[in-house]
Amino acid sequence: MSEYQLCKEGNFFPREMTQIACQERAYIAMLQNNFDLALTEIQTILEIGTKFQSTYLLLSGLLTGYRADARDALKLFETGAKQSMSRPHPLERFSMRRCAYYTTQGVTYVGMHVALLEVLYLANAFLNCPPDILASNLESVQGSVASATDPLSRCLGLLTQGSILKYMGCPHEAEESFRAVLSCTAKVLKTERHIHVYANIEMAILALNHHKDADQSISFLHTARDKFSDYDFDTRLQLTINRELLLAKKFKRQSKLEK
DSSP states (O other), X not given: OHHHHHHHHOTTSOHHHHHHHHXXXXXXXXXXXXXXXXXXXXXXXXXXXXXXXXXXXXXXXXXXXXXXXXXXHHHHHHHHHTOOOSSOOHHHHHHHHHHHHHHHXXXXXXXXXXXXXXXXXHTTTTTTOOHHHHHHHHHXXXXXXXXXXXHHHHHHHHHHHHHHHHHTTOHHHHHHHHHHHHTSOHHHHHHOHHHHHHHHHHHHHHXXXXXXXXXXXXXXXXXXXXXXXXXXXXXXHHHHHHHHHHHHHHHHHHHHHHO
């Protein structure tokens, strides 16, 4: 955290470096449930200027809504949804769509909380987290999953819950969460296909690393690759699918040689 602060304060760093430092400090603060500090860091990014305007307006709106400032959060979402770009970056396209979603669906504590956890999940922020941080986030997401009333919030909460359980060394419980994501309604699947792709990849990783079942792992990966298309983060996820397929096929070949 202190190193990122030095990057943030040093005038000799370019604006992009300051943006990265503020973003990383915001993620660390969110993991530590310090959402006020996280909001301050995101607001700094918006003040210095960024080409990812909708992305940070979305983050600012989520953090503001989480603090129960629903009216201000809606203003941020409305601004984020209206950003004009001829060929937006995939992250910006996702953020504009999410801003539009919250503009029409409204701001709730649970909705904001699970969306913030999704941000941490997408950033792979739970990897290498200390056990106490993981336990704290697991407790909070379990509460949000239990009280979620809309399908999207429930899906996001379950996906994050499964990820945290995986890193806590609880594969069976993680698997239950990911299976619950896969059974989410078709309404969520229609607009948020990336959630189901992530869940299939997570199931594939568990199948290989925990169950040592390469065939099942390959089956989940083929589902992720062949059943879904034109979804958020598709380029990144296709690379992940191909990497995991290589690992599963390598494991299968080695297993045959050892018999």
